Amino acid sequence: MSTTPWRAFRAVLRRDVGLGMRRPDDALQPLLFALIVTVLFPFALGADSARLAPIAGGVSWVVALLALLLGMDTVYRSDAEDGSLDQLLISGQPLAMLCAARMLAHWLVVGLPLVLTTPLLAALLGMPANTIVVALVSLALGTGVLVAIGHVCAALAVVAKRSVILVPLLVLPLSVPVLIFGAGAVQATLVGLSATAPLLLLGAGLALAIPLAPIACAAALRLNAG
Amino acid sequence: MNPLVKWFHRFGSPPTFYRWAGRAQPWLRGAALLFGAVGLYFGLVVAPADYLQGESVRILYIHVPSAWMSLFIYLFVAANAFIALVWRIRISEVLSMAAAPVGAMFTAVTLATGSLWGRPTWGTYWQWDARLTSELVLLFLYVGVIALFHAIEDRRRAARAAGLLALVGVVNLPIIHYSVRWWSTLHQGESVKLFGESSMHESMLWPLLMMALATKLWFFASLASRAQLALLEADSDKSWVRDMLQPSVTQAAPA
Numbered sequence: 001m002s003t004t005p006w007r008a009f010r011a012v013l014r015r016d017v018g019l020g021m022r023r024p025d026d027a028l029q030p031l032l033f034a035l036i037v038t039v040l041f042p043f044a045l046g047a048d049s050a051r052l053a054p055i056a057g058g059v060s061w062v063v064a065l066l067a068l069l070l071g072m073d074t075v076y077r078s079d080a081e082d083g084s085l086d087q088l089l090i091s092g093q094p095l096a097m098l099c100a101a102r103m104l105a106h107w108l109v110v111g112l113p114l115v116l117t118t119p120l121l122a123a124l125l126g127m128p129a130n131t132i133v134v135a136l137v138s139l140a141l142g143t144g145v146l147v148a149i150g151h152v153c154a155a156l157a158v159v160a161k162r163s164v165i166l167v168p169l170l171v172l173p174l175s176v177p178v179l180i181f182g183a184g185a186v187q188a189t190l191v192g193l194s195a196t197a198p199l200l201l202l203g204a205g206l207a208l209a210i211p212l213a214p215i216a217c218a219a220a221l222r223l224n225a226g
Numbered sequence: 227m228n229p230l231v232k233w234f235h236r237f238g239s240p241p242t243f244y245r246w247a248g249r250a251q252p253w254l255r256g257a258a259l260l261f262g263a264v265g266l267y268f269g270l271v272v273a274p275a276d277y278l279q280g281e282s283v284r285i286l287y288i289h290v291p292s293a294w295m296s297l298f299i300y301l302f303v304a305a306n307a308f309i310a311l312v313w314r315i316r317i318s319e320v321l322s323m324a325a326a327p328v329g330a331m332f333t334a335v336t337l338a339t340g341s342l343w344g345r346p347t348w349g350t351y352w353q354w355d356a357r358l359t360s361e362l363v364l365l366f367l368y369v370g371v372i373a374l375f376h377a378i379e380d381r382r383r384a385a386r387a388a389g390l391l392a393l394v395g396v397v398n399l400p401i402i403h404y405s406v407r408w409w410s411t412l413h414q415g416e417s418v419k420l421f422g423e424s425s426m427h428e429s430m431l432w433p434l435l436m437m438a439l440a441t442k443l444w445f446f447a448s449l450a451s452r453a454q455l456a457l458l459e460a461d462s463d464k465s466w467v468r469d470m471l472q473p474s475v476t477q478a479a480p481a
Contacts (some may be wrong), residue, residue: 155386158389159383161377163377169366169369170374170391173398176363219311223387
């Protein structure tokens with residue numbers, strides 16, 4: 001039974017999602033981080049909901065971005081260290097497919113729970129209900145792009161010395177447009193305007209990221225580990 | 227062999243590039259200082275003050291050329307990164323990584339001079355509008371490229387990885403350039419056009435263009451000396467470096 005790229009994609013997807021489910025830490029730690037940081041804001045700014053509700057959209061977006069960055073450095077590093085990355089490189093399968101599978105797995109394990117807990121976090125900061133729906137949609141689209149960008153930067157830094165700040169430093173300038181449009185969608189809904197334009201732009205970003213990011217990620221992996 | 231191809235191959239050889247850079251560098255720097263002095267004289271002394279902004283408009287002659295250079299150098303880094311990734315030409319790797327710190331400094335100068343200019347004219351040192359924010363993002367992109375280059379041990383691999391990052395970030399450049407057209411911003415729109423009539427008066431335009439030329443020459447001079455140093459480091463075990471730094475007693479000293 002020969003392996004097609006699609007079978008390889010499914011194999012990597014199954015492996016990474018299985019690993020993620022067996023180690024709930026990967027999913028729970030970003031969630032816990034998001035919850036803790038969200039809770040810090042009322043402590044820092046005072047419990048006045050009139051002050052918290054306007055910034056709730058931006059805060060939940062920043063918190064989601066930071067929570068995603070927590071586990072970004074290790075997505076390829078552990079494989080590079082134990083040699084499985086070399087196996088992926090010589091497997092004969094298109095490396096971009098394998099990177100795409102890993103991005104999807106990472107989003108399913110880490111990104112999706114973050115998206116689904118946003119309503120809770122947003123409600124803690126006093127976001128109104130219709131805005132929470134827009135925040136959910138914008139995060140669902142935006143976390144996809146952020147995971148893609150994060151993987152490309154993690155692949156670029158896979159042979160770099162271990163550093164807490166390197167991958168976040170690389171990701172943050174590239175993720176600024178996503179943040180602007182994502183938080184912009186929530187802000188627009190908050191003041192009563194339509195959020196369609198920023199959401200469509202986010203969708204466009206995701207549509208670009210899905211084919212292009214795996215190619216960039218594969219190029220970075222071949223460059224560093226090939 | 228076609229002379230152009232021959233020149234291209236020769237230019238890509240480290241010892242030839244090193245010698246050429248060493249010869250060109252003082253001329254480039256001298257020309258930069260000359261044009262800079264003339265441009266600054268005409269800009270700071272001769273050119274008229276703005277009818278609205280008064281004398282503070284003279285920061286223009288440093289702020290605008292630095293801004294142009296911050297964008298130009300990023301394009302230079304990205305172009306050389308592309309050449310290095312596709313054709314594995316070593317000199318391109320060295321040039322792209324040598325240019326990045328110079329670009330970062332021009333970006334910092336742009337932000338600092340712009341901030342100082344904003345205080346008397348806009349009333350604020352900083353505003354989160356599209357042009358300022360995207361220029362700040364450019365600074366972070368430069369810092370990221372430099373950080374990644376220094377974080378990887380193998381210099382050639384590091385240069386190519388940082389170059390790939392620079393290529394990914396090149397999408398920011400049209401955003402910066404067109405930000406004043408796409409969003410309603412506090413920052414001034416375009417008054418100097420490459421093709422067609424500029425809306426700036428020639429008494430201010432010529433010093434500005436002279437300063438732009440001066441900063442370009444300064445960049446190439448800095449690039450030459452940085453590239454020389456990087457080549458010495460990269461080729462420290464090769465004979466051309468040994469012969470250059472310690473000519474052997476049986477050879478005549480290089481001219």
